[in-house]
Amino acid sequence: MSTTPDLTVRIGAVVLKNPVIAASGTFGFGREMADVFDLSQLGGICSKGVTPEPRVGNPPPRVAETASGMLNSVGLQNPGLERFVSEELPFMKSLGTVVIANIAGNTVEDYQAMCRRLDATDVDAIELNLSCPNVKEGCMAFGSTPTGVAGLVRAVRPMTRKPLWVKLTPNTGDIRETSIAAEASGADAVSLVNTLLGMAIDIRTRRPVLRNNTGGLSGPAIKPVALRMVHEAYQAVGIPIVGMGGILTGEDAIEFLLAGATAVQVGTANLVNPLACQDIMDAMFRYAKEIGLERIADLTGALRIW
Amino acid sequence: MRTLVRTGLVRSVGFMAPGQARMVVEEPATASAAQPGQFLEIDCTPAADGECARSASLRAPFLRRPISFCNVDRVAGTFTLAFRVSGAGTDALSRFRTGDRLSFLGPLGHGFTLPATGTCLAVGGGIGVYPLLHLLRAARERGLGTAAVCGYRSPEEAFLLDEFREVSDRTFFASDSGGLDFTGHAGAALEAFLASQTPAGPVTVLTCGPFPMMRAVAGLCARQGHACQVSLEERMGCGTGICLVCACKVRSLERGEPEYRRCCTEGPVFDAREVVWE
Ligand SMILES: Cc1cc2nc3c(=O)[nH]c(=O)nc-3n(C[C@H](O)[C@H](O)[C@H](O)COP(=O)(O)OP(=O)(O)OC[C@H]3O[C@@H](n4cnc5c(N)ncnc54)[C@H](O)[C@@H]3O)c2cc1C
Numbered sequence: 001m002s003t004t005p006d007l008t009v010r011i012g013a014v015v016l017k018n019p020v021i022a023a024s025g026t027f028g029f030g031r032e033m034a035d036v037f038d039l040s041q042l043g044g045i046c047s048k049g050v051t052p053e054p055r056v057g058n059p060p061p062r063v064a065e066t067a068s069g070m071l072n073s074v075g076l077q078n079p080g081l082e083r084f085v086s087e088e089l090p091f092m093k094s095l096g097t098v099v100i101a102n103i104a105g106n107t108v109e110d111y112q113a114m115c116r117r118l119d120a121t122d123v124d125a126i127e128l129n130l131s132c133p134n135v136k137e138g139c140m141a142f143g144s145t146p147t148g149v150a151g152l153v154r155a156v157r158p159m160t161r162k163p164l165w166v167k168l169t170p171n172t173g174d175i176r177e178t179s180i181a182a183e184a185s186g187a188d189a190v191s192l193v194n195t196l197l198g199m200a201i202d203i204r205t206r207r208p209v210l211r212n213n214t215g216g217l218s219g220p221a222i223k224p225v226a227l228r229m230v231h232e233a234y235q236a237v238g239i240p241i242v243g244m245g246g247i248l249t250g251e252d253a254i255e256f257l258l259a260g261a262t263a264v265q266v267g268t269a270n271l272v273n274p275l276a277c278q279d280i281m282d283a284m285f286r287y288a289k290e291i292g293l294e295r296i297a298d299l300t301g302a303l304r305i306w
Numbered sequence: 307m308r309t310l311v312r313t314g315l316v317r318s319v320g321f322m323a324p325g326q327a328r329m330v331v332e333e334p335a336t337a338s339a340a341q342p343g344q345f346l347e348i349d350c351t352p353a354a355d356g357e358c359a360r361s362a363s364l365r366a367p368f369l370r371r372p373i374s375f376c377n378v379d380r381v382a383g384t385f386t387l388a389f390r391v392s393g394a395g396t397d398a399l400s401r402f403r404t405g406d407r408l409s410f411l412g413p414l415g416h417g418f419t420l421p422a423t424g425t426c427l428a429v430g431g432g433i434g435v436y437p438l439l440h441l442l443r444a445a446r447e448r449g450l451g452t453a454a455v456c457g458y459r460s461p462e463e464a465f466l467l468d469e470f471r472e473v474s475d476r477t478f479f480a481s482d483s484g485g486l487d488f489t490g491h492a493g494a495a496l497e498a499f500l501a502s503q504t505p506a507g508p509v510t511v512l513t514c515g516p517f518p519m520m521r522a523v524a525g526l527c528a529r530q531g532h533a534c535q536v537s538l539e540e541r542m543g544c545g546t547g548i549c550l551v552c553a554c555k556v557r558s559l560e561r562g563e564p565e566y567r568r569c570c571t572e573g574p575v576f577d578a579r580e581v582v583w584e
């Protein structure tokens with residue numbers, strides 16, 4: 001007898017229909033894709049990184065293609081928290097899926113104020129972006145050391161009852177230490193990983209391709225690194241892990257679950273295939289059915305290490 | 307729901323001249339939806355047959371490439387792409403064969419806006435001439451006057467001259483190295499053309515080409531009081547508006563402050579008065 005696999009997963013108090021979340025910065029606020037496929041099918045949508053005030057972002061060029069991936073230096077272009085709350089969040093909440101607000105700031109006070117404001121909204125969870133490599137101050141500076149992560153998360157925790165997901169950077173010494181610091185300071189989950197700091201050079205002009213000189217590497221190029229980091233963090237913390245980095249297919253997503261992720265985020269894949277999330281959800285469902293799996297959640301950490 | 311991801315059938319691929327390729331693709335829904343100045347985001351990896359997930363993880367070139375509609379035949383359900391082979395993506399694209407399947411997103415972007423009356427004067431430089439052919443054909447179908455001013459590097463690199471003659475009341479071809487109607491770039495050619503001609507009704511200039519050329523064209527239009535639309539180019543990630551990498555600096559006519567807008571969504575065509583020419 002073949003059963004219909006249960007795809008729901010739990011990140012603390014947040015229940016997702018399935019493990020697939022559209023990643024921050026690669027899905028806008030959902031508007032552009034709302035008439036492309038049924039977004040209510042998604043496990044969740046994570047907003048573009050929002051800052052206290054509007055940001056215009058970095059000058060172009062902001063993108064460089066790499067082998068199996070891309071560099072970006074968008075620099076957190078966004079309409080600012082107030083317009084996010086009044087214009088984008090109600091739209092996102094109308095989509096019928098879990099909505100995560102990704103926020104970034106220059107100072108501890110920025111994060112505190114944003115969390116206090118978001119506490120009064122119906123957002124389902126807050127993802128603290130401690131990992132953007134494209135802005136000069138704050139953000140990644142907090143996420144690269146365990147003391148930075150602990151200080152920030154501890155200061156922000158009392159500001160909101162919303163679930164706090166802490167998005168960490170791979171540009172760090174040991175992802176286990178920053179993950180442990182997040183857990184010990186009250187995080188409900190860790191999101192691993194943001195982009196790897198990189199660069200590309202135009203040999204004719206002898207200039208970096210990106211106007212910002214450096215940018216964040218994403219896409220399949222970073223998948224092995226991201227997978228290893230999820231695996232390491234899974235052994236170090238008890239809170240759920242939201243895994244990401246280079247997921248293009250259902251198989252890729254399942255690798256992340258096996259390594260220890262409870263849910264995944266799909267980023268760069270949306271750029272080359274607007275139906276990527278849908279294709280990945282379908283493939284995960286087929287896989288679960290094929291192997292007779294009752295609950296997709298049973299895959300989390302089911303890696304059989306040598 | 308809107309169908310964004312489509313697959314067309316390659317009907318022919320060839321070179322018009324060294325390095326300048328032309329591909330005809332059959333996909334009726336795309337052909338009937340295509341507006342002048344819009345573009346497609348093209349997957350330059352030949353479409354894999356079946357569901358081979360592994361090969362999907364090894365896409366090369368990784369990103370899709372933006373290419374404009376050069377010509378559209380709604381009756382045949384086909385459209386033509388014309389492109390310069392300038393790197394890995396366009397090189398791979400030029401190696402497609404008749405019968406291959408081509409994956410693309412689109413039609414994408416905000417294209418040219420045809421005026422209600424008068425003459426559409428298309429000004430193109432280099433590969434910027436390609437989308438103007440589709441534009442002029444559409445203008446003529448609307449009963450508007452049409453004129454083309456096209457600038458090329460040399461007469462050997464001057465393509466589609468007959469096609470432009472076919473859709474234009476008047477043509478004026480320029481080359482940097484002489485041998486055509488005018489010697490110099492398309493901006494200078496436009497000035498000479500307007501000095502010698504009085505097109506019917508109000509003139510709307512629609513331009514695509516190198517940034518300095520378009521700046522010269524926009525400057526001339528501002529001085530002479532012609533409406534002007536420019537098609538900007540920026541590196542893209544998604545083409546669909548979700549990644550924000552394709553920032554173009556424009557100055558909103560209402561707000562006056564310079565701001566970044568998405569070349570793929572609010573553009574690629576902007577009112578010349580909005581563009582920050584730096
Ligand atoms: C809206 C729009 C419409 C276009 N229409 C046409 C057309 O009809 N015919 C034509 O020949 N060309 C057109 N171009 C330019 C074309 O997109 C580039 O020549 C092409 O992307 C180069 O890819 P490549 O892999 O061959 O070169 P590479 O240099 O190897 O490309 C590397 C990366 O840079 C990007 N890139 C390189 N040059 C450009 C460029 N000039 N503009 C934007 N991105 C670039 C590529 O997309 C890719 O991501 C258009 C560009 C835009 C933005």
Ligand SMILES: Cc1cc2nc3c(=O)[nH]c(=O)nc-3n(C[C@H](O)[C@H](O)[C@H](O)COP(=O)(O)O)c2cc1C
Pocket residue numbers: 023024025026048049050072074076102129132167193194195217218219220222244245246247265266267268269543549550551
């Ligand atoms: C264009 C672009 C913009 C991004 N913007 C953000 C952002 O605003 N906030 C954030 O936390 N991560 C941002 N990211 C990182 C992604 O959410 C994701 O962590 C990373 O790209 C790795 O996943 P992927 O390989 O599936 O893209 C961005 C990534 C890209 C490619």
Ligand code: FES
Pocket residue numbers: 541542543544545546547548549550551552568569570571
């Ligand atoms: S290319 Fe992604 S928003 Fe324009």
